[in-house]
Amino acid sequence: MDLHLFYVTLAGYALAMGLVLGAVLVPGERIGRAAFYAALAGFAVHTLAIVARYVQAGTLPATNLFEVTLFFTWALVLVYLIVEGRMRTRVLGAFVIPFVFIALASASHLPKEAAGLSPALRSVWFRFHALFILGGHAAFVLAGLVSLLYLFHERALKAKRMTGWTRRLPPLETLDQLSFRIVAVGFPLVTVGIVSGSILATHAWGLLWFWDPKQVLGFGTWLLYGLIMSGRIVLGWRGHRASLLGVTGLGLILAAFIGVALLYKGLHSFA
Amino acid sequence: MNNVIVMGVSYKTAPVEVRERLAVSQRSLADALEGLRGLPGSDEVAFLSTCNRVEVVARPGGAGERSSDPFIAEVRGFLSRHHGIAREVLDPVLYVHAGRDAVRHLFRVASSLDSMILGEPQVLGQFKGAFEAAMEAGTTGPVLNRLFQKAIQVAKRVRTETRIAENAVSVSYAAVELAKQIFDDLGQKEVLLIGAGEMGELAARHLVAAGAKRLLVASRTIERAAGLADELGGRAISFEEFPAALRESDIAISCTDAPRTIIHAETVQRIMRERRGRPIFFIDIAVPRDIDADVGDLENVYLYNIDDLQAVVDQNLDNRRVEAERAEAIVAQEADAFLDRSRGLSAVPTITALSEKAEAVRREELSKTFSRLNGIDEKGRQAIDALTQAIVRKILHPAIVAIKAEAGVSEGEAFIAAARRLFNLDESFPPHHHKAGKERESGSPPLEKGGSGGDTPGEGSPAGPQSSAPGGAG
Numbered sequence: 001m002d003l004h005l006f007y008v009t010l011a012g013y014a015l016a017m018g019l020v021l022g023a024v025l026v027p028g029e030r031i032g033r034a035a036f037y038a039a040l041a042g043f044a045v046h047t048l049a050i051v052a053r054y055v056q057a058g059t060l061p062a063t064n065l066f067e068v069t070l071f072f073t074w075a076l077v078l079v080y081l082i083v084e085g086r087m088r089t090r091v092l093g094a095f096v097i098p099f100v101f102i103a104l105a106s107a108s109h110l111p112k113e114a115a116g117l118s119p120a121l122r123s124v125w126f127r128f129h130a131l132f133i134l135g136g137h138a139a140f141v142l143a144g145l146v147s148l149l150y151l152f153h154e155r156a157l158k159a160k161r162m163t164g165w166t167r168r169l170p171p172l173e174t175l176d177q178l179s180f181r182i183v184a185v186g187f188p189l190v191t192v193g194i195v196s197g198s199i200l201a202t203h204a205w206g207l208l209w210f211w212d213p214k215q216v217l218g219f220g221t222w223l224l225y226g227l228i229m230s231g232r233i234v235l236g237w238r239g240h241r242a243s244l245l246g247v248t249g250l251g252l253i254l255a256a257f258i259g260v261a262l263l264y265k266g267l268h269s270f271a
Numbered sequence: 272m273n274n275v276i277v278m279g280v281s282y283k284t285a286p287v288e289v290r291e292r293l294a295v296s297q298r299s300l301a302d303a304l305e306g307l308r309g310l311p312g313s314d315e316v317a318f319l320s321t322c323n324r325v326e327v328v329a330r331p332g333g334a335g336e337r338s339s340d341p342f343i344a345e346v347r348g349f350l351s352r353h354h355g356i357a358r359e360v361l362d363p364v365l366y367v368h369a370g371r372d373a374v375r376h377l378f379r380v381a382s383s384l385d386s387m388i389l390g391e392p393q394v395l396g397q398f399k400g401a402f403e404a405a406m407e408a409g410t411t412g413p414v415l416n417r418l419f420q421k422a423i424q425v426a427k428r429v430r431t432e433t434r435i436a437e438n439a440v441s442v443s444y445a446a447v448e449l450a451k452q453i454f455d456d457l458g459q460k461e462v463l464l465i466g467a468g469e470m471g472e473l474a475a476r477h478l479v480a481a482g483a484k485r486l487l488v489a490s491r492t493i494e495r496a497a498g499l500a501d502e503l504g505g506r507a508i509s510f511e512e513f514p515a516a517l518r519e520s521d522i523a524i525s526c527t528d529a530p531r532t533i534i535h536a537e538t539v540q541r542i543m544r545e546r547r548g549r550p551i552f553f554i555d556i557a558v559p560r561d562i563d564a565d566v567g568d569l570e571n572v573y574l575y576n577i578d579d580l581q582a583v584v585d586q587n588l589d590n591r592r593v594e595a596e597r598a599e600a601i602v603a604q605e606a607d608a609f610l611d612r613s614r615g616l617s618a619v620p621t622i623t624a625l626s627e628k629a630e631a632v633r634r635e636e637l638s639k640t641f642s643r644l645n646g647i648d649e650k651g652r653q654a655i656d657a658l659t660q661a662i663v664r665k666i667l668h669p670a671i672v673a674i675k676a677e678a679g680v681s682e683g684e685a686f687i688a689a690a691r692r693l694f695n696l697d698e699s700f701p702p703h704h705h706k707a708g709k710e711r712e713s714g715s716p717p718l719e720k721g722g723s724g725g726d727t728p729g730e731g732s733p734a735g736p737q738s739s740a741p742g743g744a745g
Contacts, residue, residue, distance in 0.1 A: 157452060158567070160579045162438075162586045173455035173550065236547030239571040 005049035006070070010108065012042025013101045020093040024165055032090040039084075039097060043077045050074055062130040069107035071130075072257075073100045075138030079182065083142070087178070089170045095145045125200035132193030133218070137253055139186025140225060144250025146179040147243035154240060176239055179246055180232055187225050194222060217256035224249050275418060276339055277373040278346055278365060279319070279326030282387050285364035292354050293325040297404075304408045306353055312342040314685075315412040317405035317419065319380070321397045323387050328377065330414050343367055375606040377418060381426040383435070384598055389591045390435035395426050413688040417613075425605045432601065435594040438587040442580045443473040446554045447481050449583070450522055453552050453573055461485045463520035464505070465513050465533075467495045470556040470577075471526025472503075478522060479503050487520065489513040491527070517542050517551070524554045525561035536565040539572060554580070618674050621687050624696045625670065629663045670694075 019035035050070060053061040061067040080096045149169055156166040169175065198208055209215065228245045231237035237245075280290055295303045300318060307316040307327060314332025319325070327350075331342035347365065351358050368376045379385045381398045402419040405411045411419070430436050439445040454460050462483045464475045467490045479486055486505030489512060490496035496507035508516060517523060517539075527533065534553070543551070548571050555562040555576040567574030575583075637659060641652065670690065677686040690696075 153452070157449070157573055160575065160582060162583045167438075167452065169452075171451060171455050172453050177455065238548050239550055241548075241570065 005045055005052055006104075006108070009042055009046040009049055010101070010104055012038060012045055013097060013104065016042055016093075017097045017101050020090055020097050023090040024094045024168065035090065035093060035097075036081075036084060039077065039093065040081060043074075043081060046070075046074050046077065060127045060130055062134065064111065066107050066110040068130075068134065069103055069110075072134050072138055073103050075135045076100060076141055079139055079142045079185075083178065083182070087170060087174075089168075091149065091165065091169050092146065094165075095149065096142065099141075099145070123200060123203060125196045125203065128196035129193055129200050132189045132196060134193075136186040136189030136191075136193055137221075139182050139189065140221070140249055140253055143179045143182035143186065144246050144253070146175055146182065147246030148250065150175040150179065150239075150243040151247060154243070172239065176242065179243065180238075183225060183228060183246070187229055190222055190225070194218070214256060217252065221249060221252050221256065224252065274339055274370070275328070275330050275373045275414065276343065276367060276369045277326055277328050277376050278343060278367040279324060280361075280364050280366070281324035281326075281385065283385075284366055289356065289360060289364055290322070290325060292356050293320075293350065294322070295320045295325070297400075300404050301408050303353065304405060304410045306349060307346070308410045310342070310345040310349055312339075312345060315415040316410045317401055317415055319398065319401040321394065323394075324380070324385075326380070328373075328415065328418075330412070339369065371606065371610055374418065374609060375602060377422045378425045378602045378606055379599075381422040382429040382598055382602055383426070384429075384595055384602065388440055389588065389595055390437075391440070392430075392436055395423070395430075398426070399423060413685045417688075418609075421605070421609050425602060428605070429598045429601055433594040433598045435591050435598050437594075438590060440584055440587050440591070442556075442577065442584055443470060443477055445580045445583045445587070446474045446524070446575070447477045449554075449573070449575060449580075450478065450552055451481070453550055454521065457484075458482045459484055460521040461487070461519055462505075463513065463516050463523045464488045464499070465510075465523065465525045465561070466490060466527030466529075466557065467492075467499055468526030468528070468556065471524045471554075472499060474524050474554060474556065475503060475505075478524075479505070483522070487516050489516065514538060514542075518545050520551070521549070522552045522554070524556065526556045527561055529557070529561060530559060532559075532561055532563050534562040534566060536563050536569065539566045539569055543569060543572065556580075618677070618687065621691055621696065622671050622674055625667060625674075625690070625694055628694060628696060629667055633659050633663050 016035050016038035019031055019038050023032035023035050050061055053067065053070075057063070062071050076096065077100055080093070084093060150172060153166050153169045153172055153175065156162070156164070157172070170178075201210075202208055224245065228237075228242060228249065231245070232242055280293060282290070285293075295318060300320070303318050304316060307313060307318065307329070312331045313329065315330040317328045319328065327346055329342070329346065331339045347358065347362065350356065350365075351361050376385070381395055383390050383392070383394045386394050398419075402411070402423070405415070439448040450457060450460070457478070460483055462475060462478050462485070464471055464486065467488070475486060475488075486500070486503055487508050488496045488500040488503070488505050489508050489510050490499070491510045493507065493509060496509075499505075500507040517534075523534075525534065539551075539553075550571040550573065553562050553566060553572065553574040555574065558577060560576055562574060562576070564574070564576075566572060637656065640655070641647070647655075674687060674690055
C-alpha cells in the first residue's frame with residue numbers, strides 16, 4: 001500500500017512546519033530557505049503518493065474524503081510553492097504549511113481504502129470536475145489565507161502597533177494584489193469544474209440540481225468569488241473590503257468541506 | 272592579546288566639551304598616530320575618533336613582562352598635552368580596558384552595542400576607517416590587525432544574526448518604513464508635501480531617497496515651495512491646489528503652521544471615492560495637528576501623527592534593546608573564542624608545528640628520491656636519511672631557539688605570528704609557498720573581507736600589507 005508515501009509526506013511537512021515557524025522567529029535567511037526546501041521535498045513525495053494511488057486504483061484518487069484531502073492539500077502546496085518562490089515571504093508559509101499538516105494529519109484517521117466509483121460516475125467529466133473544482137478551491141483557500149494576513153497587517157498598522165510578527169509581512173498592497181491574482185486564477189478553474197460537474201450530473205442522473213448541500217454551498221461560494229472578482233474589476237474594491245470577502249470565502253469553503261463531510265451522507269459526502 | 276588596552280572617553284563618560292577637544296579629524300589623524308607611537312613603550316596603536324567617542328587602542332611593547340601601567344600613564348600625558356586638556360579634567364572621564372575587557376569592548380563598539388543609538392550602522396564604517404588609517408600609517412601590527420579584523424567580523428555577524436539594526440529609530444525615517452509596509456513599490460508612488468516645516472522636509476527627503484516617483488510641494492509662500500521643490504527634485508504647486516493634488520498622491524505629509532486642522536474626514540472620503548479606494552498614507556507632523564483624527568478611521572486610509580511616529584520609534588528601540596541582549600551573548604562568546612585562539616599563538620604549539628612540518632617535507636622528498644634511485648643499498652639510505660635530518664635540524668635550530676626566547680616577551684605574539692606565517696604553519700596561503708611568495712600581490716589581497724570562509728584567511732593575511740608597507744618601521 002502507498003501509505004508509506006503518505007506518512008513520509010506528513011513527516012516532510014512536519015519538518016517544513018517546524019522550520020517555517022522558526023524562520024519567522026529567528027532572523028536570517030537560512031532557516032527560511034531550509035523550510036522552503038523541506039516543503040518542496042514534502043511536495044515531491046506528496047506527488048508520488050497521489051500518482052501511486054492513481055496507478056493502483058486506475059481512477060483519479062478523489063473517491064473518498066481521505067483522497068480528496070490528499071489531493072486538495074497537494075494543489076494548495078503547489079500554488080503556495082509558486083507564490084513563495086516568487087515572493088519569499090516566510091510568513092505565508094507559517095500559515096499554509098501548518099494548515100496542510102493539520103488537514104493531512106486529521107485525514108490520517110479516515111478510512112483510506114479507495115471507494116469504488118459508481119458506474120454512473122466513470123466518465124471523463126468526473127475527472128474534469130474533480131480536478132478543476134479541487135484546484136480552484138485550493139487557490140481560493142490560499143487567497144483567503146493571504147487576505148487573512150492582509151487583515152492582520154492592516155489591523156496592526158491602524159492600531160499603530162509595530163511589534164510582533166506582522167511587521168515582517170509583505171506590504172499591504174502586495175498582499176492585496178497577490179490575493180486578487182490567486183482568485184483570478186482560481187475562479188475560471190472552479191467555473192470549468194462546475195460546468196463539467198453539471199454535464200456529469202445530467203449524464204449520470206439526467207438531473208442538474210438536486211439540493212445537495214455541497215452543491216448549494218459550492219454554488220454559493222462560486223457566486224461570492226464572482227462578486228469579489230467583479231467588485232474588484234468593475235467597482236475598484238480593494239484592500240479592506242476585498243480581504244474581508246476573501247476571508248469569508250475561506251470560511252465558507254472550510255464549512256462546506258468539513259461540515260458536510262461530517263454531517264451529511266449524500267452524493268458529495270466525501271468531498 | 273592579554274596586553275591590549277583600550278582607553279578613551281565616550282558619550283557615556285564625558286560631556287561633548289571634552290569629546291570635541293579630543294576628537295581628531297581625518298587629516299590630523301596621522302599626526303596623532305605618529306605621536307602615540309613615539310611614546311616610550313609603545314608598539315602597536317590605532318586611534319578611533321567619532322562624535323560619540325575617542326579611543327586609543329594599543330598594545331604596549333618593550334622587553335619583559337612588565338605591566339602596562341607606565342604606558343597608560345604615557346598615553347594620558349600625551350592626550351592631555353596633544354589636545355590641551357588638563358589632567359584634572361581628563362582623568363576622571365577616561366576609561367581604561369585591558370586584556371579580555373579590551374577585546375570585548377572593541378567588539379561591542381564595532382557591533383554598535385555601545386552606541387548612543389543602539390544598532391546604528393555608521394560606527395562600523397568609522398571603525399573600519401580608523402583601522403585602515405592606522406594600517407596606512409603603519410602603526411598597527413599583527414596583534415591589532417587580528418583584533419580589528421575579528422571585531423569587524425563579529426559586527427557583521429551580530430548584524431546578520433540579530434535584528435539589532437532593523438527598523439527605524441528616527442521619526443522621519445519611521446515614516447518611510449511605514450510607507451514601505453503599506454505600499455508595494457515606492458517607485459510607483461507620488462508624495463505630496465504640504466507646508467514647509469523642517470520635519471516634513473526631512474520625511475519628504477527620505478521618501479525621495481527611497482525612490483518615490485514624484486514629489487509635489489504645496490506651501491503658503493510659493494517661493495518657499497519652489498525652493499524646496501527645486502532642492503528635492505519635485506514640483507511646486509500653490510497651497511490652494513493641494514486638495515486636488517491629493518487625488519493623485521499616495522503619501523501626504525502635512526507640516527503647516529495652521530492653527531486648525533486643514534484636512535477633514537469628509538474631504539478625504541470624497542477623495543477616496545475618486546481614487547477608487549487606492550490606499551493613501553497621511554503623515555501629520557504638524558503641531559497643532561493639520562489632519563482630523565477621524566481621517567484615520569476611513570477604509571484604506573492610514574494616518575500617523577507625530578506622537579504615533581514617536582511611539583513607533585520607541586517600540587523599535589525597545590525591540591533593539593531585546594536584540595542587544597542576544598548580540599551581547601554573541602560578542603562574549605566571540606571574545607572568549609578569540610582569546611582562546613590567541614593563546615594558541617604561544618611557543619610550544621608553534622615549535623611542534625614547525626618541526627612536524629619540516630619532518631613531513633623531509634620524508635616526502637626522501638621517498639621521492641629513493642623511488643628514483645634504484646641501485647642504492649640500505650647503508651646508503653641510512654646515510655642520506657641522517658644527512659637530511661641534520662640539515663633540517665641545523666636550519667631550524669636558530670628559529671626554535673628564537674621562538675623560545677620570544678615566548679616570554681611582550682611582542683612574543685607578534686613574533687610567533689610572523690614565524691607561523693613565514694613557515695606557512697596555518698595553511699592560510701596556497702601550498703606552493705615559494706610561488707605564493709613571488710606572487711603575493713595577487714595571491715593574497717591585502718584585506719580579506721569575505722567572512723564566510725572561516726577564520727584562517729581573514730586572520731592570516733593582515734600581516735601582508737603591514738610587513739611590506741613602505742616605511743613601515745618595526
